[in-house]
Amino acid sequence: MERGRPEFGSPEGAEDLAAVADIIAQAFAMPPADSVAWVEKAAANIRVLREQGEVLATATAIPMGQFFFGQRVSMAGIGGVGVAPSARGRGAATRLMRHALQELRGMGFALSVLYPATQPLYRRVGYEQAGARFEIRVQAHALDFSERSLQLRPIKASDQPAIQEVYRRYASTRQGYLDRGPYVWDRVLHPRKETAYGFLVEGANGVEGYLYLVRRSKVDLQQELFLTDFVALTPAAGRRLLSFLGDHRSLAREVVWTGAQVDPLLLLLPEQTYQVKLLFHWMLRVLxxxxxxxxxxxxxxxxxxxxxxxxxxxxxxxxxxxxxxxxxxxxxxxxxxxxxxxxxxxxxxxxxxxxxxxxxxxxxxxxxxxxxxxxxxxxxxxxxxxxxxxxxx
Known part of the structure; x- marks a missing residue:
C-alpha cells in the first residue's frame, strides 16, 4: 500500500474522486458525465477501498433513521457500491463492506439498509431481506373525484420546513419508513434528469398533505404522472390530492407512486383500477x-x-x-x-x-x-x- 494511504477511508483528492466516478460509471452503465455529477453530490459520504494506493472499490453511506412502531432508530443507508472491473473476483467488495460496517457501528448507527444488486455479497456480511418497496400504478380515468374543500397550491421554498414536518408525522406511523436526511430529500425534490413539481393542500390547521409530481411523456401526447412523494395526513387531504391528479386525466393515462403493499388511499377508489407490483426486497443489517x-x-x-x-x-x-x-x-x-x-x-x-x-x-x-x-x-x-x-x- 502506498505510504500514508489507508486501505479504507474517504477519497483523497481529485484522483480518488475520478477513480470513484469511473467505477460508478462502469458498475451502473452510467454516462461518465452523470457519474461525475453523482460523485460531486455524494462526495462527503463516499468511502473507498485501496490496494497499493489505487482505488479498487467504493460505497456511499447515507446517515438517516428508520421508524418502527413510532420510534426512530438510527440507520445508515448504503448505496453506490461498485468494484473496478479489473479487481472483481478478488473479494474487494466483501472487504469494502466489512470496513464500512465497522466504521458505521463505531459512529453509533444501530442499523444499515440497502437495495441489493446481488444478495450473496451482502449476506456474507450479515444483511438479510427485511422489507419491501412496491410500485402503485393507478389508471387516471378512475380518479373521478370532485373534492375541493381544501385549498391546493404550488409548494414554495418557504414551505419546506412545514412539508418536512408533515412527512415526518406521516412516516413515523409507517413501519420501516425513513426519517429522511438531506440526501434523500434531494432525490425527492430533484430527481435525476427530471423536474418535480410540488403541490400542497391546506386546512384550518395548516398543511394536511402534499405531493411532488414528475410528468413523463408517452406516445400520442399522453403522460404518465410519477410521484416522487405523496403524503396525506387527513381523509380530506387524500381526496383533494386524488382529485388534483384526476384533473389530469384528459392527458394522463396512469399515476404512479411507490410505497407499501397496502396503501389506504386505494380504498377511496370505487373500483380496483390499479396494480400493486413488488419492485425490491430491501436488506437490513443490525449493527x-x-x-x-x-x-x-x-x-x-x-x-x-x-x-x-x-x-x-x-x-x-x-x-x-x-x-x-x-x-x-x-x-x-x-x-x-x-x-x-x-x-x-x-x-x-x-x-x-x-x-x-x-x-x-x-x-x-x-x-x-x-x-x-x-x-x-x-x-x-x-x-x-x-x-x-x-x-x-
Whole structure:
C-alpha cells in the first residue's frame, strides 16, 4: 500500500474522486458525465477501498433513521457500491463492506439498509431481506373525484420546513419508513434528469398533505404522472390530492407512486383500477443489537420477556445470550445466562427485527430454533404492519 494511504477511508483528492466516478460509471452503465455529477453530490459520504494506493472499490453511506412502531432508530443507508472491473473476483467488495460496517457501528448507527444488486455479497456480511418497496400504478380515468374543500397550491421554498414536518408525522406511523436526511430529500425534490413539481393542500390547521409530481411523456401526447412523494395526513387531504391528479386525466393515462403493499388511499377508489407490483426486497443489517432493540418501539399493551441467543461473525459484541423485556411500548435489553430459548444468526434476526418474517416462518426454513411457546411470544413482540420503504437511495 502506498505510504500514508489507508486501505479504507474517504477519497483523497481529485484522483480518488475520478477513480470513484469511473467505477460508478462502469458498475451502473452510467454516462461518465452523470457519474461525475453523482460523485460531486455524494462526495462527503463516499468511502473507498485501496490496494497499493489505487482505488479498487467504493460505497456511499447515507446517515438517516428508520421508524418502527413510532420510534426512530438510527440507520445508515448504503448505496453506490461498485468494484473496478479489473479487481472483481478478488473479494474487494466483501472487504469494502466489512470496513464500512465497522466504521458505521463505531459512529453509533444501530442499523444499515440497502437495495441489493446481488444478495450473496451482502449476506456474507450479515444483511438479510427485511422489507419491501412496491410500485402503485393507478389508471387516471378512475380518479373521478370532485373534492375541493381544501385549498391546493404550488409548494414554495418557504414551505419546506412545514412539508418536512408533515412527512415526518406521516412516516413515523409507517413501519420501516425513513426519517429522511438531506440526501434523500434531494432525490425527492430533484430527481435525476427530471423536474418535480410540488403541490400542497391546506386546512384550518395548516398543511394536511402534499405531493411532488414528475410528468413523463408517452406516445400520442399522453403522460404518465410519477410521484416522487405523496403524503396525506387527513381523509380530506387524500381526496383533494386524488382529485388534483384526476384533473389530469384528459392527458394522463396512469399515476404512479411507490410505497407499501397496502396503501389506504386505494380504498377511496370505487373500483380496483390499479396494480400493486413488488419492485425490491430491501436488506437490513443490525449493527448494534442492544441499541437497535431499545430504540425501536413495540406494540402498546404487549409485554413479555424473551430469552434469545445470536451469532454474529463480524461483531462479537452482538453474539451471545440476551434477555429482552418489553412493556409499555418500550424494550430493555440485558445480557442473559444459559437460558436462551431462541437461537438464530444476525441475518435471521434482521428479518425478525422489522417484522418482515414471523418467527414461525423463520423456523420453517431452519433460520431460527425455538420451542412453540417462545415462537408465540416472539410473534407477539415483533408482529406489526409489513415493513416498507417508498424511497431509493
Amino acid at each position: 448494534d443489537v442492544p441499541a437497535a432493540l431499545e430504540s425501536r418501539g413495540y406494540p402498546q399493551g404487549v409485554s413479555g420477556t424473551l430469552h434469545f441467543e445470536l451469532e454474529d461473525e463480524l461483531f462479537p459484541d452482538n453474539s451471545g445470550s440476551f434477555i429482552l423485556e418489553v412493556s409499555g411500548g418500550a424494550g430493555h435489553i440485558r445480557r442473559g445466562g444459559g437460558n436462551s430459548l431462541m437461537r438464530m444468526d444476525i441475518r435471521a434476526f434482521a428479518s425478525l427485527y422489522t417484522g418482515f418474517m414471523s418467527p414461525e416462518a423463520l423456523r420453517s426454513v431452519g433460520a431460527l430454533v425455538a420451542d412453540d411457546a417462545t415462537v408465540r411470544l416472539a410473534t407477539t413482540l415483533f408482529s406489526g404492519p409489513a415493513p416498507a420503504l417508498p424511497d431509493m437511495f
